[in-house]
Amino acid sequence: MAPCADFAALRASPADVRVVASDGSNIAAHSSVLAAASPVMEQMILGARRGWDAGCAVVCVLGAPSDAVAAFLRFLYCRPGPRGMTAAGEEEWAEGAVGEHGAALLALAHAYRVPWLKRRAEAAVAARLTAERAVDALKLAALCDAPRLRLACARLAGKDLGAVERSEGWRFAARHDAALQGELLQLLHDAVQRKKRWERERASQHVYRQLSDAMAILDRIFAAGGAGAGEVCAAEASPCEVDGVRRGLEQLMRHFAACGGRARKPAACPRCRRALQLLRLHASVCEDRAGAGEPCRVPLCSNLKAKMQEEGVDKTWKLLVKKVTRARVMSALASREVPEVVKKSWAKYSSRRAARFR
Ligand SMILES: [Zn+2]
Ligand SMILES: [Zn+2]
Numbered sequence: 001m002a003p004c005a006d007f008a009a010l011r012a013s014p015a016d017v018r019v020v021a022s023d024g025s026n027i028a029a030h031s032s033v034l035a036a037a038s039p040v041m042e043q044m045i046l047g048a049r050r051g052w053d054a055g056c057a058v059v060c061v062l063g064a065p066s067d068a069v070a071a072f073l074r075f076l077y078c079r080p081g082p083r084g085m086t087a088a089g090e091e092e093w094a095e096g097a098v099g100e101h102g103a104a105l106l107a108l109a110h111a112y113r114v115p116w117l118k119r120r121a122e123a124a125v126a127a128r129l130t131a132e133r134a135v136d137a138l139k140l141a142a143l144c145d146a147p148r149l150r151l152a153c154a155r156l157a158g159k160d161l162g163a164v165e166r167s168e169g170w171r172f173a174a175r176h177d178a179a180l181q182g183e184l185l186q187l188l189h190d191a192v193q194r195k196k197r198w199e200r201e202r203a204s205q206h207v208y209r210q211l212s213d214a215m216a217i218l219d220r221i222f223a224a225g226g227a228g229a230g231e232v233c234a235a236e237a238s239p240c241e242v243d244g245v246r247r248g249l250e251q252l253m254r255h256f257a258a259c260g261g262r263a264r265k266p267a268a269c270p271r272c273r274r275a276l277q278l279l280r281l282h283a284s285v286c287e288d289r290a291g292a293g294e295p296c297r298v299p300l301c302s303n304l305k306a307k308m309q310e311e312g313v314d315k316t317w318k319l320l321v322k323k324v325t326r327a328r329v330m331s332a333l334a335s336r337e338v339p340e341v342v343k344k345s346w347a348k349y350s351s352r353r354a355a356r357f358r
Pocket of ligand 2 (some may be wrong): 282297301
């Protein structure tokens with residue numbers, strides 16, 4: 001049995017553990033390094049030393065090719081710091097090793113409880129995932145409790161289910177592992193549901209943002225000087241993206257001022273009803289500025305506030321006001337100037353993250 005890797009030279013003290021791989025290969029290593037890196041290894045070494053051959057403990061690392069076991073042990077020897085591998089050339093070697101033995105390293109790191117290596121191997125396997133390997137990777141993710149890899153499999157299957165269905169892994173799962181196939185289909189179903197929910201949420205957010213913009217434009221229209229809707233057109237020109245909304249609001253307010261429907265019966269004219277709803281919404285979100293020195297110039301604002309205070313509002317209206325207020329705050333946060341130091345730090349983080357998944 002010839003040794004397939006030599007770690008004896010990496011430490012001053014002589015090697016005192018023999019690691020045996022599935023094919024019978026021997027790897028001489030140091031018990032202190034292995035025990036410090038993995039609690040499972042520590043227990044195995046203690047167990048081996050209690051046996052009859054206490055001189056040089058023998059630890060069997062089975063279920064993975066000897067090259068992968070050697071790479072696993074080397075990772076334990078050159079445990080990285082917060083900025084990656086410290087020695088020159090080690091980072092390059094580590095990238096190559098996780099690329100070549102990613103799945104075996106993930107399984108070994110999970111079995112021997114080496115969390116930092118597990119995270120790295122999981123990211124490497126997820127980054128190199130193909131449709132051909134998706135089903136195998138899903139099985140590996142389930143066995144090794146690797147949620148990020150599981151998610152990557154679901155995303156890949158969601159993008160190209162046809163290619164996954166043509167893979168050997170899928171055909172094998174169909175014949176022998178219906179539960180695995182069912183899990184993948186469930187993941188796809190969840191992903192579709194999540195996407196639909198997200199789209200619904202996005203559409204409703206868009207409506208709340210539009211309402212929030214409409215409230216801001218309404219403020220600007222009437223802040224120009226006159227309380228009457230007839231003076232709306234004289235207001236200062238707005239940016240082109242809000243021009244359409246502004247014109248629509250101006251027309252609506254002009255109609256509201258001229259139409260007799262609201263005087264006779266509020267619900268008689270649909271356009272007046274819509275205008276009244278917008279003014280009511282304005283009065284609801286305008287409450288924060290009630291104590292400000294200058295009175296609000298939007299028509300009926302104080303009347304509608306008093307009416308709502310007196311009669312109360314229902315839960316649906318309260319929810320609408322809350323969401324429009326939140327949309328206004330969020331758009332104000334999104335449009336504020338980001339400090340230079342935050343921009344630099346974000347750019348640094350993004351480039352590091354991109355390099356890790358390259
Ligand atoms: Zn009308
Ligand atoms: Zn107001």
